[in-house]
Amino acid sequence: MAELQRPTLCCCRKVLTVPGNKSCEGGRGLARCRPVDVASASNFHSFKLRHFHLDLHLNFAVKRMTGWQVLELTPVQPGVQSLILDTHPSLLIHSVDCKVPGASGAPDVFLSLTYRIEPFTDYGSSLNISLPAAVIRPHRAFRVTIRYTTTDGPAIWWLDAELTCGQTRPLVFTQGHSVCNRSFFPCFDTPAVKSTYSATVRVPEGVTVLMSASRSAYSKQDRVFQFSMEYPVPAYLVALVAGDLQHADIGPRSRVWAEPCILTCAVSKLGGSVERWLNVAEGLFGPYVWGRYDIVFLPPSFPIVAMENPCLTFIISSILESQEFLLIDVIHEIAHGWFGNAVTNATWEEMWLSEGLATYAQRRITTEAYGDSFTCLETVFRLDALHRQMRLLGDNNPVSKLQAKFEPGLEFERWLNGCGPPLCEPDLSAGRALTGPVQHLCDLWGVDAPDPQVISTFDLSSWSTFQTVLFLDRLLDRSPLPQEVMSLLSSCYSALLDGMNAEVQIRWLQIVVRNSFYPDLPRVRSFLHKHTSRMYTVPLYEDLCGGVMKCFAVEVFYQTQARLHPNLRRTLQQILFQSSALNTSTAPSLLATPPSAPSSPTDPPANGTIALRDVNVSA
Numbered sequence: 001m002a003e004l005q006r007p008t009l010c011c012c013r014k015v016l017t018v019p020g021n022k023s024c025e026g027g028r029g030l031a032r033c034r035p036v037d038v039a040s041a042s043n044f045h046s047f048k049l050r051h052f053h054l055d056l057h058l059n060f061a062v063k064r065m066t067g068w069q070v071l072e073l074t075p076v077q078p079g080v081q082s083l084i085l086d087t088h089p090s091l092l093i094h095s096v097d098c099k100v101p102g103a104s105g106a107p108d109v110f111l112s113l114t115y116r117i118e119p120f121t122d123y124g125s126s127l128n129i130s131l132p133a134a135v136i137r138p139h140r141a142f143r144v145t146i147r148y149t150t151t152d153g154p155a156i157w158w159l160d161a162e163l164t165c166g167q168t169r170p171l172v173f174t175q176g177h178s179v180c181n182r183s184f185f186p187c188f189d190t191p192a193v194k195s196t197y198s199a200t201v202r203v204p205e206g207v208t209v210l211m212s213a214s215r216s217a218y219s220k221q222d223r224v225f226q227f228s229m230e231y232p233v234p235a236y237l238v239a240l241v242a243g244d245l246q247h248a249d250i251g252p253r254s255r256v257w258a259e260p261c262i263l264t265c266a267v268s269k270l271g272g273s274v275e276r277w278l279n280v281a282e283g284l285f286g287p288y289v290w291g292r293y294d295i296v297f298l299p300p301s302f303p304i305v306a307m308e309n310p311c312l313t314f315i316i317s318s319i320l321e322s323q324e325f326l327l328i329d330v331i332h333e334i335a336h337g338w339f340g341n342a343v344t345n346a347t348w349e350e351m352w353l354s355e356g357l358a359t360y361a362q363r364r365i366t367t368e369a370y371g372d373s374f375t376c377l378e379t380v381f382r383l384d385a386l387h388r389q390m391r392l393l394g395d396n397n398p399v400s401k402l403q404a405k406f407e408p409g410l411e412f413e414r415w416l417n418g419c420g421p422p423l424c425e426p427d428l429s430a431g432r433a434l435t436g437p438v439q440h441l442c443d444l445w446g447v448d449a450p451d452p453q454v455i456s457t458f459d460l461s462s463w464s465t466f467q468t469v470l471f472l473d474r475l476l477d478r479s480p481l482p483q484e485v486m487s488l489l490s491s492c493y494s495a496l497l498d499g500m501n502a503e504v505q506i507r508w509l510q511i512v513v514r515n516s517f518y519p520d521l522p523r524v525r526s527f528l529h530k531h532t533s534r535m536y537t538v539p540l541y542e543d544l545c546g547g548v549m550k551c552f553a554v555e556v557f558y559q560t561q562a563r564l565h566p567n568l569r570r571t572l573q574q575i576l577f578q579s580s581a582l583n584t585s586t587a588p589s590l591l592a593t594p595p596s597a598p599s600s601p602t603d604p605p606a607n608g609t610i611a612l613r614d615v616n617v618s619a
């Protein structure tokens with residue numbers, strides 16, 4: 001378990017918290033939870049949810065959403081006496097009303113309903129609404145209106161202006177996956193229940209609102225945005241972002257949204273490509289059913305890399321400087337348009353189906369668009385990451401199973417339920433032209449320092465990002481390295497890698513830290529001053545604290561904390577102080593953090609089990 005103190009950069013940035021530590025799912029789609037994590041699981045089969053509507057006012061000054069939700073429900077079973085929805089302690093219910101259409105010309109019936117909120121899990125509550133037996137009948141539709149206010153629950157990320165790219169206006173976004181949207185609106189928080197939805201969102205002047213919807217309209221006079229999603233979606237795919245956002249069209253059905261300061265860059269990186277990828281995907285899997293495929297770039301505080309919100313992929317702006325990762329991540333989100341969004345797993349335990357099939361589809365698309373070699377190269381370094389994670393998790397760790405439960409005896413019982421890496425691996429020899437030089441260079445960097453003249457024949461500046469990443473990952477796996485090897489590595493590559501993208505730099509700097517190579521420490525400092533996203537800061541801080549550089553980490557943290565989102569700040573505080581005599585309560589005074597400890601998606605599970613909240617799936 002000691003190695004677990006040094007998690008590597010997750011291959012897919014889908015962070016999985018395992019008991020007592022953090023690690024990654026290794027791209028294997030290990031998202032899972034207990035079905036009991038969904039309070040509404042006990043009754044959602046009793047209803048057909050046809051549609052729901054949100055009417056919300058966004059108040060940036062007090063970081064609050066206030067309004068109401070209308071659910072259109074039809075009981076499908078007799079004797080239904082209550083409606084149980086998932087909600088969250090950060091969501092304050094004001095009232096619950098019911099409207100039942102009158103039968104045979106009788107007037108509609110309006111009733112105020114009683115309800116109670118009960119603790120359910122450490123990250124959610126159960127909203128139990130009593131239904132009037134006298135008027136609720138099977139197959140007879142009725143409406144429930146819930147008036148509520150919600151603040152800073154796990155789904156809702158309020159960013160002060162200084163945390164945005166432009167640093168001029170505040171921004172708010174939601175992130176529903178996995179079971180966070182219960183803090184956005186009361187819901188059946190399970191992928192099993194899909195419905196259409198609509199929304200009315202009122203915002204201050206100058207704020208643009210986007211949602212994962214197929215249609216939108218804006219009334220400038222009333223500063224009201226209207227949205228409609230005409231295709232059924234599960235609750236976790238309902239998403240909203242509001243801030244200083246502008247757009248540019250990049251194809252016949254696609255536009256890029258971003259803060260003005262990064263819009264030009266975003267368009268230049270994606271222009272022309274997205275429609276090409278959509279066309280390739282349609283050729284493989286059939287028509288794209290969602291109409292629009294837009295992309296919104298979010299500030300570095302976005303907690304994951306990307307999220308497949310229908311019609312509107314959310315993606316972190318930090319990825320813009322890493323072209324190949326941007327390409328892969330967008331293609332992956334496109335693939336979810338077929339796998340995960342159009343066809344959805346029934347339970348949270350089966351999220352591996354969504355991720356697994358989307359990853360398969362993503363590689364089919366890249367094979368068509370960029371060839372076998374490129375796809376195999378990408379797969380090789382993901383596979384390396386998978387094995388790295390398996391080593392970190394240890395043999396027979398239950399989180400390495402694809403699915404926790406399955407009928408035994410079946411043909412692929414061991415494949416599905418066995419621990420460890422996959423039983424068989426794909427033939428990636430088609431990528432040898434790209435992976436061969438990487439492996440050759442890795443071999444030359446053996447135990448001893450190699451001949452610099454031989455090394456100089458390998459021109460890393462001509463390599464693709466994925467090749468360089470594969471090379472550095474493999475060096476990282478061998479760390480600690482002899483000091484003379486580190487010195488030579490630094491003299492050969494450090495300055496060159498400094499000019500490369502963040503995905504390359506983070507790996508080199510992890511090597512620097514894990515080898516306690518002080519001459520390159522200023523590069524670590526400048527990187528942490530520049531990058532404020534979770535995916536780049538957390539791995540470096542964990543490595544710094546796992547080694548002998550904790551004082552340096554604390555110093556850099558104090559210098560940069562004002563530019564970190566409170567949730568990330570809290571995570572880094574835990575990394576910095578949890579394993580020392582200090583802890584967050586006795587640590588030197590830090591910037592105030594909100595008292596919503598249960599809302600952090602990276603807090604370790606209190607009971608030592610793996611819960612859905614701990615699986616932070618990017619996509």
Ligand SMILES: [Zn+2]
Binds near residue numbers: 332354618
């Ligand atoms: Zn995905």
